[in-house]
Every structure is written in structure tokens, then in C-alpha cells.
Amino acid sequence: MTHAPTISADAGGHVTADGRHIGGVMMDMRNITLRFGGVVAIKDISFDIREGEIRAIIGPNGAGKSSMMNVMSGFYVPQQGEVWFRGEKRPQMKPYEVARLGIARTFQNIALFDGMSVLDNIMTGRLTMMKSGLLEQAFWWGRAEREESWHRERVEKIVDFLEIQNIRKTPVGRLPYGLKKRVELARALAAEPKLLMLDEPMAGMNVEEKEDMSRFILDVNDEFGTTIALIEHDMGVVMDLSDRVVVMDYGRKIGDGTPDEVRNNQEVIDAYLGVAHD
Numbered sequence: 131m132t133h134a135p136t137i138s139a140d141a142g143g144h145v146t147a148d149g150r151h152i153g154g155v156m157m158d159m160r161n162i163t164l165r166f167g168g169v170v171a172i173k174d175i176s177f178d179i180r181e182g183e184i185r186a187i188i189g190p191n192g193a194g195k196s197s198m199m200n201v202m203s204g205f206y207v208p209q210q211g212e213v214w215f216r217g218e219k220r221p222q223m224k225p226y227e228v229a230r231l232g233i234a235r236t237f238q239n240i241a242l243f244d245g246m247s248v249l250d251n252i253m254t255g256r257l258t259m260m261k262s263g264l265l266e267q268a269f270w271w272g273r274a275e276r277e278e279s280w281h282r283e284r285v286e287k288i289v290d291f292l293e294i295q296n297i298r299k300t301p302v303g304r305l306p307y308g309l310k311k312r313v314e315l316a317r318a319l320a321a322e323p324k325l326l327m328l329d330e331p332m333a334g335m336n337v338e339e340k341e342d343m344s345r346f347i348l349d350v351n352d353e354f355g356t357t358i359a360l361i362e363h364d365m366g367v368v369m370d371l372s373d374r375v376v377v378m379d380y381g382r383k384i385g386d387g388t389p390d391e392v393r394n395n396q397e398v399i400d401a402y403l404g405v406a407h408d
């Protein structure tokens with residue numbers, strides 16, 4: 131059975147209660163199935179993400195949320211299904227090719243270079259955008275040098291935006307957990323993505339750090355118009371931030387709708403909301 135899109139890529143826009151513009155479908159996941167040997171991590175799931183929205187993916191541990199994000203970003207190739215991006219079927223691509231489409235992500239487990247400064251880590255987020263070759267960049271010759279200073283300038287803007295000026299030169303390995311997560315966000319933003327995917331950006335954070343991260347996510351969406359896909363366990367955060375929510379359980383999709391709709395969905399309550407989880 132194929133999933134028929136209900137709306138075309140440029141149709142169906144609306145303005146939210148808080149004045150943000152939501153456009154047509156940006157990414158359309160159609161009938162995705164992903165297996166690891168005998169384990170079916172994703173079973174025939176379809177959902178879409180609209181331009182400008184904040185879309186949450188929730189569900190218990192092992193539900194298949196990170197696997198789904200890995201399919202979206204090209205890290206995993208599904209056995210079945212299609213990924214559509216801005217009205218076109220995306221051919222099988224390497225993660226760096228997906229990044230060039232304007233899709234950036236952070237990982238559930240922090241993946242930064244501990245020995246490198248905050249600034250240099252954020253610079254690595256711009257690699258997919260750099261025109262001159264890596265060797266040229268290493269020696270800062272000619273075009274590479276001019277390009278380097280332009281990229282530095284953009285990175286400094288992101289540093290200001292995320293309020294991490296005071297740790298710019300600090301090696302990432304010395305930072306507390308909450309700040310590392312913020313640097314990861316900065317690195318993803320350095321690619322100036324159209325679609326930003328965040329895998330549990332607030333896991334392990336205290337209340338204050340979560341509030342900061344929530345504010346930054348909202349600001350990124352609001353000020354840059356960046357579309358955001360977000361995996362998160364804290365239901366308060368999900369309900370506050372997201373326009374729509376996909377609920378996964380054992381690789382299946384058991385709910386999809388506005389925060390209010392999924393909160394009142396009995397299957398979602400039974401599988402996830404009604405039980406204790408971290």
C-alpha cells in the first residue's frame with residue numbers, strides 16, 4: 131500500500147496562534163520500514179514535517195525514534211519506504227549529501243571534539259558549505275583565507291545568539307554537560323539548516339538548562355524560520371514547544387496530531403503518557 135500525500139509541497143500553509151508561519155510539506159516520510167537483523171526498529175511509518183513547524187517525535191525507549199531520525203538524515207537506509215524532501219523523492223544519499231540539502235542534526239550522545247575549542251567545534255558545522263578544498267583550508271591560502279574569515283564571522287553570530295561568548299576558546303572537554311549540548315546545537319546551526327533535527331537535546335539537563343534550551347529552540351524557529359524535528363522525553367517541553375507530535379511505540383506509529391490531540395489519544399496514554407518514564 132502506498133501512502134498518498136494529502137497536500138502538495140506548496141499548499142496548506144497557515145499561521146499559528148503565536149504568529150509563526152507554517153507552510154506546505156517539507157519532508158514526507160512514506161511507509162518507512164527499517165530492520166536490524168530480526169529486530170524491526172520501524173514498521174511502515176508515514177508522517178510529514180511542514181515548513182516552519184516544530185515537530186516532536188515521542189515514545190518509550192527503544193520505540194525507534196533515533197532510528198527514524200537516522201533514516202531522515204541518511205545515516206540508515208530503510209528496507210522499505212520513501213523519503214520526500216521539498217516535493218521530490220530523495221534518492222539514496224550519504225549523510226554529507228543530505229547535509230547539503232540543508233538538513234543538520236544533533237545526536238542523542240554528544241558527538242563533539244573534546245580537545246578542540248568551542249569555536250573550532252562550531253566551525254566543523256560549516257564544512258559542508260566550504261567551497262575550497264580541505265588541503266587549501268589547512269594552509270589558509272588565497273580564497274581559503276578569505277573564505278575562512280567569512281565563516282568565522284558567521285560562527286561568531288551563532289556564538290552571540292546562543293550566549294556562549296565567554297566559553298569561545300574553551301576546549302569542549304572541559305565544559306559541563308548542559309553547555310556541551312548547547313555547543314552541539316551551535317554546530318548544527320553553523321550549517322544554516324532549513325531543517326534542524328535534535329535527538330533528545332535536553333536529556334540529562336536540570337530545569338534551568340532545559341528552560342534555556344527550550345528558549346533557544348523557539349528562537350531559532352522564530353528568528354531564522356528553521357523547521358525543527360525534535361525527539362524529547364519531557365512532556366512539558368514537548369507540549370510547550372511543538373506544533374505537532376508523532377508518537378512511536380515498538381516501531382509503530384500510535385499517534386499523530388497536535389499536542390492536545392495526542393494527549394487525549396487513549397492508545398498513547400496507555401503506551402506512554404500513563405506510565406512512568408524518564
Ligand SMILES: Nc1ncnc2c1ncn2[C@@H]1O[C@H](COP(=O)(O)OP(=O)(O)O)[C@@H](O)[C@H]1O
Binds near residue numbers: 166169196197198
Ligand atoms: N545500529 C543498530 N543495530 C541494531 N539494532 C539497533 C540499532 N539501532 C537501533 N537498534 C534497535 O532498534 C530499536 C529502536 O532503537 P532506537 O531507534 O534507538 O529507539 P529510541 O531512540 O526510540 O529509544 C531498538 O530495539 C534498538 O535496540
Ligand SMILES: [Mg+2]
Binds near residue numbers: 195196197238
Ligand atoms: Mg533514541
